[in-house]
Amino acid sequence: MITNEALERVRGWFSGRLPQDWQTEPADISIDRDEIVVTLHLPDVEPGQTEAETEGARAGRASAFREDTREQRIAIAREAQHRYERTVSWGVRIGEHEELYTHLASPTMTRLRQPQRQVLDTLVDAGVARSRADALAWCVRLVAQHEDDWLAELREAMTHVADVRTKGPTA
Structure with missing residues (x-):
């Protein structure tokens, strides 16, 4: 962070x-x-x-x-x-x-159960994405686009937590 x-x-x-x-x-x-x-x-x-x-x-x-x-x-x-x-x-x-x-474009490893893989495969089969990796990137962009305010608020809260940690005692 x-x-x-x-x-x-x-x-x-x-x-x-x-x-x-x-x-x-x-x-x-x-x-x-x-x-x-x-x-x-x-x-x-x-x-x-x-x-x-x-x-x-x-x-x-x-x-x-x-x-x-x-x-x-x-x-x-x-x-x-x-x-x-x-x-x-x-x-x-x-x-x-x-x-x-x-x-x-950094590779990111993730483990998905079958229902999540089926979502990605549907996007590939429909021609929305070329691969599962592209489908996952598409999903992330879609979430970011529609949840921008929520993500901004979450990032701000995480920044405050990180700031408080830096002010705490050191080991």
């Missing part, structure tokens, strides 16, 4: 380390045990004549930013990875367009 203090330290470090011209507002930083994801907010494009044109321009700007900043992002990521012992991944948000560059 990542404490609020640890998250604030990481956000502060990136805030001081990222070039100001890369963003129109502070970067979004999310952290788990394996990865730090830095999502930068870039200036939006001029609206096109159609939504498809605007979306294409946003995707083009995201691609150009990725190529133009590659070396500098790699250098920053190496520093952060050494400092925080986590992989650093990057993403951008331009208007309604959000794009994550190379990021982790």
Whole structure:
């Protein structure tokens, strides 16, 4: 569990380390045990004549930013990875367009009884997912999408517990 203090330290470090011209507002930083994801907010494009044109321009700007900043992002990521012992991944948000560059997809082992496996197999058989692993990932995304407020409240409560633990006596 990542404490609020640890998250604030990481956000502060990136805030001081990222070039100001890369963003129109502070970067979004999310952290788990394996990865730090830095999502930068870039200036939006001029609206096109159609939504498809605007979306294409946003995707083009995201691609150009990725190529133009590659070396500098790699250098920053190496520093952060050494400092925080986590992989650093990057993403951008331009208007309604959000794009994550190379990021982790960590394998997760789980034991499921037959009723749960049947749910996954139904999703595979229906063409919703290519495999049980994809079906399980689909289920997790669905829960996160529909239970976002509840999950946010649970994460906040866990953070408070972690903060209290750090203030307790040491062994």
